[in-house]
């Protein structure tokens with residue numbers, strides 16, 4: 001039994017009875033008893049009277065209807081558990097619907113008012129009441145009794161005057177629990193109607209605002225007493241779940257059965273009310289009618305991804321068919337290749353020569369190859385060829401007033417930097433090239449039209465469906481497009497496997513380079529990579545080589561061995577930038593999180609007790625730490641996968657810190673970014689990182705543990721990508737079967753239809769090229785069955801009749817709309833698309849188990 005902790009509330013022991021409470025948001029449910037209401041919660045504390053200095057506390061008790069992300073007031077006492085430390089034992093709790101008072105306090109204590117903390121905000125509201133802002137604006141003297149510093153008072157007044165009119169909305173949003181970044185995004189979308197929109201339909205937020213998930217909207221809806229059976233709730237859950245299903249696997253579509261099952265679970269977990277699967281299926285049809293999703297055969301797409309695949313196919317066809325001016329004769333090309341080879345002191349092999357020839361004479365060309373096969377050599381050769389054949393200078397200084405005619409870009413900052421280094425020419429990220437400063441999954445996102453004669457994209461395997469569509473939209477028809485990558489690497493983080501799918505299209509000119517040139521320099525890493533690509537481990541896999549070794553160990557030994565390996569590397573002069581630990585998963589004894597802490601203590605240990613540190617998510621951050629950016633933030637010019645170094649830590653009470661908030665400043669190659677606490681979730685330590693995040697980067701030394709605990713991640717393209725990140729030294733450790741399993745486990749392809757679209761567009765198959773006016777939403781909805789689950793069992797799959805009534809529309813250039821096929825079964829009023837073969841009982845287990 002945990003003991004009551006007297007030190008935490010001494011006044012109770014002095015004979016007074018004070019009700020102890022905590023108000024906070026439930027960040028996680030650690031434990032939920034299956035036969036009682038007993039739960040163990042992690043609560044983010046916003047108010048308390050237990051003298052608790054940390055952000056979070058574990059709360060235990062009997063709670064019938066606690067929701068994650070919900071805000072509650074718990075009353076009870078603090079106890080010290082022998083094993084788990086101090087906890088709050090709640091004997092009572094209530095849902096703490098945020099009030100306008102708490103919203104106002106959150107607003108005044110927020111980032112708009114630097115120097116004004118929570119205590120002062122509370123004092124202002126306690127003194128002046130809930131219409132404090134009006135009172136202050138009417139007569140600033142009302143602030144006198146609060147005793148604010150002159151500078152804080154001046155900023156408060158200035159900001160209130162600037163915000164005048166907005167504050168009710170911002171306070172309202174704060175009351176719903178939105179922080180300043182989301183509140184600003186919501187306000188930017190709905191302006192003066194913000195609160196009204198939310199009150200009428202909080203679920204609109206899920207569709208309109210990136211960062212607002214279904215659970216958050218559902219929580220607001222519960223506060224507003226919106227019926228849990230409401231159509232907008234079911235639709236929002238379906239849209240969220242289609243998105244989640246696709247995002248989880250990188251697919252561009254999902255199918256009905258896993259969708260309905262997962263959506264029922266989402267709905268019932270969120271509000272503990274049973275939902276009829278038929279009703280949910282009806283809303284799927286309704287969403288199709290509203291043009292938000294598209295059904296085709298058994299596939300269900302979110303409309304933007306559906307359109308993005310069609311858009312890519314159609315733009316590629318446009319580029320492929322663009323008139324070739326025919327000015328390049330074969331003779332001239334051969335001669336120029338000879339010049340370029342001579343100048344670079346190389347003899348191109350037959351496939352390299354063919355690659356150069358095809359690329360320079362095609363409007364669209366794909367080049368793939370493993371490490372050391374000459375992709376960079378060909379990019380360099382192409383640049384020189386283009387310059388010679390089109391008589392353009394490669395001296396950037398001559399292009400002060402006009403655009404450089406050769407555009408080089410890559411999906412990440414690091415890959416772009418490498419491209420610039422290897423070509424000696426300007427290269428940037430695709431985001432930069434397009435002038436993207438916001439979401440790249442928004443098809444309406446305005447992009448710059450590109451100018452120039454040729455565009456070369458490197459690391460194409462990392463480009464996802466949405467970004468590629470945006471890129472192609474910006475390419476004029478006269479521009480040559482060369483896409484270079486390694487098809488065997490992991491696909492993009494975002495939806496799709498664009499490069500893989502393009503390579504399946506025989507209409508697009510393409511070459512795979514197979515001869516390995518870097519082998520000459522005694523590398524044993526590159527032959528290893530090629531063996532993995534071919535599905536085998538070399539015979540000498542466990543034999544130590546000058547540049548690679550294998551250490552056999554189990555998961556629990558990994559941490560200790562890596563500690564030794566990295567310490568030795570450091571002693572030999574390797575820096576934190578040189579050494580990169582890669583692992584497939586975050587959790588576990590051999591996971592990324594544990595290894596990060598271990599390696600941080602080697603490269604950047606605590607140097608003194610007074611050293612500034614900030615802790616977040618179980619990690620400590622110090623100046624000098626190597627950190628990783630986890631999301632694209634074009635507004636800060638940093639991208640998912642960028643690595644930087646912490647150059648500043650400012651604590652709220654530092655005298656020089658004007659923001660009066662804890663903040664971390666990170667220097668990336670391109671610029672410095674300061675992160676306020678609300679954005680720390682965009683960062684993590686980078687001594688160890690996931691293999692996905694390492695794509696597009698290379699490191700002098702790579703350390704890679706693989707153990708059976710990573711089971712489902714053990715796939716060939718994952719191991720291949722990890723191994724090809726090593727420039728000079730590769731240390732493999734773990735269990736040999738895990739490596740064997742990885743190479744034999746051929747990577748599972750994602751669910752995409754880009755190859756199909758390319759085939760349809762290039763061959764005219766499936767009536768894809770018929771043009772007609774925009775169809776009504778009714779016809780566009782035909783892809784999803786109206787009779788849904790009930791009749792599904794008895795109806796044959798419609799996939800066999802792909803020819804009728806091709807209806808969903810996709811915008812094309814020039815405002816014309818091209819019809820793309822949604823499939824309607826012949827002779828059926830209600831096609832069984834998406835629902836074929838599914839019975840109501842398929843979902844019943846789900847319903848009854850809740």
Ligand SMILES: Nc1ncnc2c1ncn2[C@@H]1O[C@H](COP(=O)(O)OP(=O)(O)OP(=O)(O)O)[C@@H](O)[C@H]1O
Pocket residue numbers: 346347348349352369370371372373374375376377378517518
């Ligand atoms: N035809 C050739 N003759 C001689 N050396 C070559 C030839 N082609 C490429 N190389 C050399 O092979 C090495 C690897 O080539 P390159 O860097 O172009 O390959 P890559 O496919 O870009 O490799 P990675 O993907 O690992 O960056 C370079 O040193 C390059 O100069």
